[in-house]
Amino acid sequence: MQSRAARSLLQWSQARLAKEAGVSTLTVRNFEAGVTKPVPATLVVIEQAFQRAGIEFIDDGGKVGVALNTKRP
Numbered sequence: 001m002q003s004r005a006a007r008s009l010l011q012w013s014q015a016r017l018a019k020e021a022g023v024s025t026l027t028v029r030n031f032e033a034g035v036t037k038p039v040p041a042t043l044v045v046i047e048q049a050f051q052r053a054g055i056e057f058i059d060d061g062g063k064v065g066v067a068l069n070t071k072r073p
Helices: 003-010 014-021 027-035 040-052
Strands: 055-060 063-068
Touching: 003 014, 003 027, 003 040, 003 055, 003 063, 014 027, 014 040, 027 040, 027 055
Parallel strands: none
Antiparallel strands: 055 063
């Protein structure tokens, strides 16, 4: 997951992502630093938080990234 890139598009801090996802800031910090690998349920809530904010995850033929959908309802 491209967490740092997504946060940058949204101008979110690690603390903001943690709040939106309902996890601790330490969880986000350790995940982004590669210190720990979160359990699947944690990854799901982080991804859902980003998606609610308009982030779209791209995986197109080996090209991965994120985009901010500014035309969402």
